[in-house]
Amino acid sequence: MINTSLSAANAYNLAQQLTNQTNPDQSLQKAADTKPDFGAMVKDGVQGVLDKGDVAEKTATSMIDGKADVVDVVTAVAETEVALETMVSIRDRVISSYESIMQMPI
Incomplete structure (x- = not known):
């Protein structure tokens, strides 16, 4: 149950971040460049x-x-x-x- 909750929370956070972005390609590249x-x-x-x-x-x-x-x-x-x-x-x-x-x- 906890593993499922953690996965669901991570998926929700990722979806929320992606929907709030104005330029997804630029934000995804920025996320890939940062350590x-x-x-x-x-x-x-x-x-x-x-x-x-x-x-x-x-x-x-x-x-x-x-x-x-x-x-x-x-x-x-x-x-x-x-x-x-x-x-x-x-x-x-x-x-x-x-x-x-x-x-x-x-």
């Missing part, structure tokens, strides 16, 4: 989880004030939960990969 930065990727992922948490918190506060519906709160909390589960899954895979590398003979 991936693992630290920036992790930072962006953590920031995304934090942003989802903030949205869920604000929605819950709005519900207490009578400005939001229960369905909105449940949806925001569920989105935060999926984002957090995805981040934990990625963390577990990184740790597993690190342990595998450390066990390799030199």
Whole structure:
């Protein structure tokens, strides 16, 4: 389930990036020319989880004030939960990969 959620999230993000571009060929070439930065990727992922948490918190506060519906709160909390589960899954895979590398003979 987590692998499917991660794949779906990646596909959604890619589709969203592609639809928001004005010149897809230029943006795809730019993406191919840039080197991936693992630290920036992790930072962006953590920031995304934090942003989802903030949205869920604000929605819950709005519900207490009578400005939001229960369905909105449940949806925001569920989105935060999926984002957090995805981040934990990625963390577990990184740790597993690190342990595998450390066990390799030199």
